[in-house]
Amino acid sequence: MKNNHRFRRVATAALAASLLVGGLAACSSPGNAGAEGATADDIATALQTETTLTVWGWAPQLEPIVEAFEAKYPKVHVNLENVGTGNTHYTKLQNAVKAGTGAPDVAQIEYNALPQFALSDALVDLKDFGAEELKDNYTESTWGSVSLNGGVYALPQDSGPMAMFYRADVFEKHGISVPATWDEYVAAGKKLHAADPNAYITSDTGDAGFATSMIWQAGGKPYTLDGNTNVSVDLQDEGAKKWTGTWNQLLKDDLLAPVTSWSDEWYKGLSDGSIATLIIGAWMPASLESGAEAGSGKWRVAPMPTYEEGKAAAAENGGGGDAVLKQSKNKAAAYGFLQFANGPEGSKIHAANGGFPSTTADLQSESFLNAESAYFGGQKINEVLVQASKDVVPGWSYLPFQAYANSIFSDTVGQAYGSKGDLNGGLQAWQDATAKYGQQQGFTVSTK
Amino acid sequence: MSVHLSPAQAEAAATLPAPSPSPASKPPKFPAPKFSARRRGGVTRKRTSILLTVLMGVMAVYALLPLFWLIVNSTKTQSSLFSSFGLWFSSDFALWDNITGTLTYNDGEFLRWLANTVLYVVAGAGGATFLATLAGYGLAKFDFPGKRGVFAVVLGAVAVPGTALAVPTFLMFSQMGLTNTPWSVIIPSLISPFGLYLVWIYALEAVPTEVLEAARVDGAGEFRTFFTISLRMLAPGFITVLLFTVVATWNNYFLPLIMLSQSTWYPLTVGLNSWNAQATTAGGEAIYNLVITGSLLTIVPIVGAFLFLQRFWQSGLSAGSVK
């Protein structure tokens, strides 16, 4: 047949071509110049010199911050680029790091992704610029998140102490009191769903950030990092078991709305009250106001339920800071930008635009604490949220390849969600896959 | 009713050159396409079949329903999207607001993406069509050493998954400093193996070797002959390839997704998906109404081009599909 001939010829030609050409150059990694510190004077000079900075980030508050920065330092022009949100952003950043070119001067990086970039030598240690003295300006948990292996790799911008956001109208309608413990929470979920089969206590289809935060709150410490290459992964510790013990009950009894977070249906559920609570970071109010307008006046905030009555505990969920890339050609000006954006001036603008700060001064200011939110029916929500930031359980850390680990969460724990199976088994599978990846990447991984 | 050519098609068919198989220049593997106008309709008149019409009606509904959904929902606000029945209009008609919103959101980045897309289409699809036409014509009308090898390698390339090439292409381009520039999107879209194949088949028939020989006798150079005489004869094939490469570049998603990091160079497809992804990520603003309206605006030009250029691509496709 004619086509047989054609394919045989194709094969022959391809083979010939492959023999002809040798190899192409392998990826080269860029040489790293040594530490390039700068004094306060250097930074001040850099900010008065004609220059352009590229900043990658997706937080909506960055735009007004950049405008204010440019107004104060007219010689510095800032290119603010939104290259994607979350994982898309990290993928592109990682690609630019790998390619050795194309990275921005400054990038927004969430706390859970920071170790990955810090340890792969992509970020500048801000200690060289004297960042250490800023320590007291930030909350303990956020400063802890940017301090890794004795260096400081970002300045915190926002924080996400977790709290429980709930629909007061739905609770009232069904005679449910606001749960203070997880047992009460599960009971509330049962009561609500029995009274209205379309209503759910909350939605959760599996989210790595949420799961790790929940384990954090329960006192788990699944990830530890010792030096640059030794990590341990233990998703079967007591904290993890506490969380799965509670969450399995909700999952098995169909008490979790099977709606993906941030999807259109999710917003619809938040608008009409069919999703009655959210356990989420303190940055949520701005998203509620823009995404679920119809819920205005009906939402309230309470502390996150706990495992032991009366013993407050919270965790960080999301939030991040800004870092200077080693590829930057103008690190002094880049650090100058960080000082502005993540310092007193930037954090005011950030808070005014719906962000939840990480700076102690803002968290303690009277005007912040006493602000009454119309969306929350006039409740002083920041009182609750600021208290949560003080209740965050200390001692948590993420993996140096957390971004990858999170990307395979749905392949493992997500399967348990999908089949309404045992989350503990899902965590085990996640632990195995994570450990395997760590080993492939040359880490010494220990598991329990 | 009989199958009949629309006036436009009949005209297109009439302007096609008469078939003139010229054994000398024909590669042995491909039978010649035949452009003889159909006279079947004139032979027997057939009655319409209700059953067939109903079945085709079902298919048309299947094809059009999602588009209808898109039109209906582009008239809704973000909040009425969620509160009204998906397949009918809601009380508030927000189409114009949505269009304004789409065009002005984030300093009018949609328009920027539209301009990028047009650039990629003009440079990518235009270049691809030109290269394919030149090469297809060369393969059809000249004998030269290595001709069979060209054919084999190009056809083999069709079978290699394009997405499989994406990662190595990305790494290669990033070392050449091309990533994050328009070149990284344009250069890979310059190659259309299918277009090459189509022009080749078309050129075999549409450009009679006698005409070329006459031009050579007159002393005209090969390129001059190509541009002044042959290109006109190749027009339907050329436009068909152009249309399909336009669709391919207009719809291109994967390649720009990995090549471009900054939204300044996004085409519409990547841009729209980034708007969509924005709402599914913590802290992002949900703008589904703009995603939906933007989707509608994205398909209008391409659908328009297809309808407008119907007569050309249908005749060109007839030539390509015969084998």
Next chain:
Amino acid sequence: MGWAFVGPFMVVFVLVFIAPVLYAFYLSLFQNQMVGGDKFVAGANYLQALSDPQFWDSVTRVAVFLVVQVPIMLFLALFAALALDSGRLRASSFFRISVFLPYAVPAVVATLMWGFIYGPRFGLFGSLNDFFGLDLPEPLSSSWVLAAIGNINTWEFTGYNMLIFYSALKVIPAELYEAADLDGAGTFRVIRSIKLPSIRGAIGIASIFSVIGSFQLFNEPNILKALAPNSISSYFTPNMYAFNLSFAGQQFNYAAAISIIMGVLTVVVAYIVQISGSRKDA
């Protein structure tokens, strides 16, 4: 002289097709680690792929997709083309255009659109369930998501294939039909003994393109993953696996090996489709 015409095409072709293939092959012989850097590992990546259950899982999935979706789509397209060609349709040009129209919709837009429509509780499926009191299955649940993706692909490409078939049918020489008329052949006999054999080439081309398309499945599942993360794994199709290995996992070398294996596999399957197509007409 021929090279003057073919040359420009080939130069670009070498740059965007040949070079990446060779480069991918080169990359596939190495391994890169966050701790430890690059090292030459020869065929280790290939051996790893051959015993990688996730890889085979993805290959099996596209194979199932191929065996189910492609025939359905091509059958629908063939049916529509024959219907258009039969001369027994009212408003045939309306049908031709409307069935073809989805092809002009970018895959991204098509997927976003169907994604909204699939929304099980509050999307259009939800509306339909409420409105008619139905209990349709959730298209994005893990048991249905492959079918949901198949539907998107069928929607996108049926019209395109229909048009290829229809164009081929249109150029069947009238003499063949006249002869059949004289023989008194019925509609179905004409289809079986004249129309189908005449467009065999077009069917072959369409099959090959569909096979290649199935193996390359990426856009639709990758975009739907945002809506159904637990139903669509990061190794749902070989292409998604390679993509996620490279860009989420930084395992470019292993991903290159997977790409090469998939390329070879595609050529082999396309070849088998060709052979079996040729057998039938023998």
